[in-house]
Amino acid sequence: MATHTTAAATAVPPARTAHSVVWILIVSSLAVKAGGFGWDFLGFYVADGTGHGTTAAGAALTAFGIGWCLGQASAGALTDRFGQRTALVALMILSALACLALAVATSLPALLAVAVCLGVTMEAHRPAVSAAINEAIPSEAGRTRAQGWLYFSANAGIAICGGVGGYLAQHHGYRVLFVVNAVVCLAFALVARRVLAPRATGTGSEALSYRQVLADPTLRWITVVAVCSMICAWGLVSVLPLLMTSDALPASAYGLAMVANTVAVLALTPPLMRLLVGRGETVRFPFVPVLATGSAILGVGITIAAFQHTVLGYAIAAVVLVPGEVCYSVAVGAYISTAAPAGATGRYQAVISGATALASLPPLGIALALDAGGRPLVAGLLAASAALAVAACYPLARSLRTHTTAHPEKRS
Template identity: 55%
Template sequence: MVITALLATTFLVKACGFAYDFLGYSISAAHGTTAAGAALTLFGVGWCVGQLASGAMTDRLGARSACTIGLLLAAAVCAGLTVASGLNTLMLLAFCLGCTMDVHRPAVSAQINERLTNDGARTRAQGWVYWVSNVGISLSGGVGGFVAQAHGYRFLFALNAVASVAAALLVRRTLTGRRAAPRAEQAHVTYAQIISDARLRWMVAAAIAATTCAYGLISVLPLVMSADGLAPSAYGTAMLANSAAVLLLSPPLTRLLVGRDDRVRYPIGPVLAAGSLILGAAMALAALQHTIVGYATAAVLMVPGEICYSVAAGAFVATAAPAGAIGRYQAALSVAGAIASLTPLAVAGALTAGGRPLVAGLLVASAVLGALACVPLSRTLRTADTADTAEPAGHRPVPY
């Protein structure tokens, strides 16, 4: 019941996450593409800050408190977007939105790992979180594009605020107030200690490169489509195409990657590397398009890469994070996505300096760097597996 409620909360937040999806479109329409890129970059900075704070809050205060506080703050920021018009105010709100919009993610991950003791079950549940997130993001962009064209961006931001309040109430009703881990464990776990885990360092490096391409769907795509003069409904069409592909391709591809025991059939490193390369190729193709059909096709082609990344990231969190630090391990991966979201200003600059070929080249380079980072990642994971095998039964070593 609790896991189902957490998945429902994740889906609600992502499916109604109109503020991030259309913040760039809204600011671009009023203040230009460069201002939109700057606002989305500030969102990414806020995302980094918010994820680090949320991970620490989850491990110290518990998932219920961290999730509720963050979602209510997100609702307040979205409400502010419904009335703000000045560029400086919008920039401040973009930063605050980043701090709060994805604050639930470390808490959800921590609850899954706390309540499920089997690594296979954890991997399956973490994979479901990434899956519902992908579907929700696609639906948000798809439905939101048509709603924005009919009712405007401020109406979308108001819907986002209402959904955040509803999600906070759902979390408050479903989760208990207990801490994510005993205080004795929490007292000895810090971000400095977490960073000492070589597995996490290489995982974050690979994730930054891969998600730079993945988040192009909601950062690069709006900018290049705006430059083509396409309406928000065109962006909605591309996102709906991505959502449909996620729904159709996730079951067979997940069965290919995950065995009957809910464990990944292949090593995490190669799966993540394949996902990074697919995402880079698809988004590079998107950067070179000028038609709705072209953008929609690229959005569909990136789906196998999204699935590979989701499976690899879910398996990593489920098996690598020690007790008392689950929230911060997930926060570290979320920060990787936040860092990747800092690209809009660079994309806007690249469009001005070298046009779409330069943007495409940068996306491909990022994908290749992500695949290369998977080589040392695989090596550190094999070393850790060897150490685990050498430990007495029932002992799970902490990697710092």
């Protein structure tokens, strides 16, 4: 496995400044996910707010996923070519514009088009923030902890978004949510412009293309695991709304389930991070077993959710998902912190985030499965996805051993 190579000493800011920038970006990432109402309530808005129904909501979420796939590739390339500051500022401004467009769209074709645009930009900050982490922090465990906290910020932000958004949607309507989302994105753009230095002329990396990055077998296998695991994880914000809508539960009920998830995320993430990563300079456990464990827990949690019909049942399922989310976050953070060569972190993160985007495509299929075979079919499909993720961890571990043996000078 290729090891992370730090940037030249002249390009790295002093330790205190670098760590401060990393934490500012992680907190900003949490804020942009907590205010990410455009995606979190897209399904409810299409199905309930505009009256197009559950199947149309599944189509809109699938359109969002298509845009997400396209956007991650662009975000990774922009980050590695033009620098983190340029990528973050440009993509967050585009995200704000997409949110404002969603606030005025009502017809199904317009909603599908806006959903694609929203997907292109909504998660586009992740490659740039990951690249900033890998440049700023020298130790493997330190990078892993920071990458883990970045994933925590996403999980906590999404959960907060559901709780706050459910209340606002019920009392003020969906369009207010999307305007707030636009304001948060613009604020992140301003923060990025303030705290990140522009890339010096001539320092853009052309060392690795996407074709070269994807030649890494470890990246290919962890992508398979990521797709299958995140189908289960993102069920929290894609499958749950479909199931709860079929039970005629309001958006506020979904918000309560997300509040339960938020409390569990806040309570369980710090101790699990300490357990899995430790406080030293090296990671305590190999990340592949952690990844397999997380995938299994995610499968159990979302399968439980498929058979629920009450707010309490959905809230319990949302809590069960949390340890799986943490294990997955730590494992993927460990991989990014050690596998991505200097100048290619954006592309490595973009590929894995793109896998997450692929995992957001099934809502239309889940909606059709719900109509065709009911909840047992939905549960079976989700459980099979988790089982495939666990199975794919074996060839991932084997490819890691083979790659390390073939390149002993790059051992992490």
